[in-house]
Amino acid sequence: MTNANEYPTHATTRRAALGGAVALASAGLALGIPAAANAADTADTAEGAGHGPRIGILLYDGFSLLDPTGPAEVLSRLPGATVTMIAERRGPVRTDTGDAAVMADRSLAEAGRLDVVLVPGAGNRGTLAAMENPAILGFLRKAHRHTRWTTSVCTGSLILGAAGLLRERATTYWASKDYLESTFGVTYVPERYVHDGKVITAAGVSAGIDMALYLAARLTDETTARAVQLAVEYDPHPPFDSGNAAQAGPELKALALRLLEESQR
């Protein structure tokens, strides 16, 4: 349908470098990204997949897309880690905007024992529904008995609160801080992540990435966590400096909440 001649693809140059199966095998070096290790090479080492931390991420209808996927990107790079998307039922779970769905590969009953559980946040409706869902709350309480770390992003901390798992200090989405304090009697701490006992709560949406790097260091060591940061090239330079609610004026806050409202299905 498209005339390839319209586009200078540099195909000749590329094919000269990647001219066949043998060249493809070495192309990983050319791209700079090594090819996946042969499973046989890692299966018998302590660092093979499945020998590291078992991390379960809870999905539920109306979650915010970045809340689970940012931490999953970071944590899935830890040696031997397994990251599993878990929901009440297997299958696609749609986000608050309706624009995307992530597959849950295991049901709550299939989750097995987890070293880390992570609860993402959601829009208002999704958060409230999860807070009232006895299957989700029961799963979290049961998982929490055995986790090394029980974690949340954004309004996920309200769901931990509904399950009775918050302690004295926590964070949440900036607009939910009063709700957090008045409902669960915990002190809201305006940090990117707050560590209290084995519970780590992260602030809104993107804060899950910062929290995941902190968690990565606790699960492994600082050098490994720093390498993961480099692996995902996390050297953030947003074009604006408007992400901190404590520094935002009332008009920008109102606009942010209106955009959230209008983007939800």
Add this chain to the structure above:
Amino acid sequence: MTNANEYPTHATTRRAALGGAVALASAGLALGIPAAANAADTADTAEGAGHGPRIGILLYDGFSLLDPTGPAEVLSRLPGATVTMIAERRGPVRTDTGDAAVMADRSLAEAGRLDVVLVPGAGNRGTLAAMENPAILGFLRKAHRHTRWTTSVCTGSLILGAAGLLRERATTYWASKDYLESTFGVTYVPERYVHDGKVITAAGVSAGIDMALYLAARLTDETTARAVQLAVEYDPHPPFDSGNAAQAGPELKALALRLLEESQR
């Protein structure tokens, strides 16, 4: 299975605030996150869903999870925006680690006209396969004729290069810079995102979030983009400062690449 009495859920307090359908309707204010607008309220305004930019995100086997989901989180909050996950075929598309899958809601043939197309990066194998996939390259060339912005994250710029869509300057994953320059004859620019004509390329993985905010401002205005940044509480404070390859030593780089290699399926 769990005795709820073991856990102080503050249920009484919460139910006092959220004690029925009427209270639920106002609970959005309590959580601080407004409820979704009634569709009838927005359907006749220019800001209703579907009246803003049409953003298509390409998924393909082995993509890196954060590459499409970070920008999708940001861009889906723009007034009236639609974000659609697109792949060769509808259905789940699995990441490089195998740990997660995102649903493609439309096939390439169903994508329709797009204002923005975004190509995520992948591990070595996934990137090379996409660069050799005529259906993907043809889709990108055709979409590019009508886009306002053609964009990529991480090694997605190599796929744009294979489609012949790069211009003179671009960025990519830090470890792929030599491949980018030697294969496509473009100048690698070590910035979070590089804007050349209507092509915007972002650096590795997490850089897509910074690029999406820049793009948000171009699609709307700076105030709206700043409000989106606040909506996703993007005030990054990673616990370490190891995300910049230009400042990383050879040992950390080698470890980062080894973690990537071992995490791929």
